[in-house]
Amino acid sequence: MSFYTSLSGLKNAQTDLSVISNNIANAETGGFKKSSTAFSDIVASSIMSDPSMTTGIGSRIAAIKQDFSLGPIEQTGNALDVAVNGEGFFTVVSPLSGDTQYTRNGSFTVDGEGYVKNAQGAQLQVFPVDATGAVSGTTLQAAQIPATNASGADFAGVTIGEDGKLVATYADGTSATVGVVALATFLSPTGLKQQGNATWAATGISGTATYGQPGTSSNGKLLSGALERSNVDIAEELVSLITAQRNFQANAKAIDTATQISQAIMNLRT
Template identity: 70%
Template sequence: MSFYTSLTGLKNAQTDLGVISHNIANAETSGFKKSRTNFADIVAVSILTDPSLTTGIGSRVASITQEMSLGPIEQTGNALDVAINGEGLFTTKAPLSGTTQFTRAGSFSVDGNGFITNASSNRLQLFPVNAAGVITSTTSTVDALVPATNAAGADFAGVSVNDDGAVIASYADGSNTSIGVIALADFIAPNGLKQIGNSNWEATGISGAPTYGQPSTSQYGTLLSGAVERSNVDISEELVGLITAQRYFQANAKAIDTATQISQTIINLRT
């Protein structure tokens, strides 16, 4: 029994090492959120078991949770680099599948078709606005599309994002046009979001459905233009965790070695 009990500890240590290694590998990934391994003990009892003589039979991984705390903000000067100072995630859509994805990595650019996209080529989602720049709907979103020319026929000259999320396109004749307001998403249980890579998440039944809002309103954070949010991984903390996980693995391996020696001693009693 002691062999299998220690084996669960070895497997847990391997899982912990994997999670910590993943965190360290993404220490420089913009918008990345570190994970933490949570363990639970395993106890097998019946109605006839004496509670004072109950012996545990090992441990298991209870969950691997994401820590959604804010990472350091890095100034870049790029007008389409946007960081969220507070709650919320950017909403994007994959152009081919139409899948809605969420991210904290706010490094955007304008593609050849005029769409504002992230590194995964997903299109940033905006609340639609009227000619005066007033939001017309907060229940639906549209792709962020920058017209190549304005109503007067002037060519596109640049784009910027205001603190309130308004995306402003500038044209060669000196005019400015609001193409929409960035839609931030929030969840009842953000730890339940499904990681799909590239600092993107998808909603699940655990996270609940997203609620959308404008930056700087209610629980939604403010936007910082010309900046990106770095990974919230603390290298020093992870290295200490790495040492702890290594000791955890060694201790369980030593327990197996000790159990082997005891078994060998018992066997040798007959010889």
């Protein structure tokens, strides 16, 4: 029995090492959120068992929990680099698959058709606005900047305000609000499914997204010209790495000890 008890600890320590290694590998990934491993013990007993004589039979992985705390903010000066100073996720939609994803990585660019997109080509979603720049509906749409305005002047630049207003400027000096960036919040963000590229998808555990404007309700304001970096603390991860390594070594030593005891028993002479 001691073999299997120590083996469960060995496997769990290996999983912990993998989680920590992934955190360290993504220390410079924009918008990345670190994870941690939670363990629980395993006890087997029956209604006839003596509680004072019950022993544990190992451990298991209870959960690999994501930490959505705010990462360091890096100033870039790029108008389409945006960080959320607080709660909320940017919503992006793949133009090919139509999949909706959520991200904290606000590094966007404008493509040849005027769509504001991330590095993977997914389009940023915004609230529609009327002629005065006020939000006119709750159905999200892709942010698309017209190449020319009503006067025929060419597109010259774009800015995003802390309130989420995406404003395009034109060569004749005029400007127009294209939309208001929508931020998504979830009842249980730790239930979001990781998709890679610092993006997540909603699940039954996370609940459906609730959309709002930046700076309203629990949504954070936007910081233009800045990006949120990974929330991985290298020093903290290295300490956790040492702890996980010691845990792995201790379980391996327990297996080695059990092997020696078994060998000693088999070598007994009558």
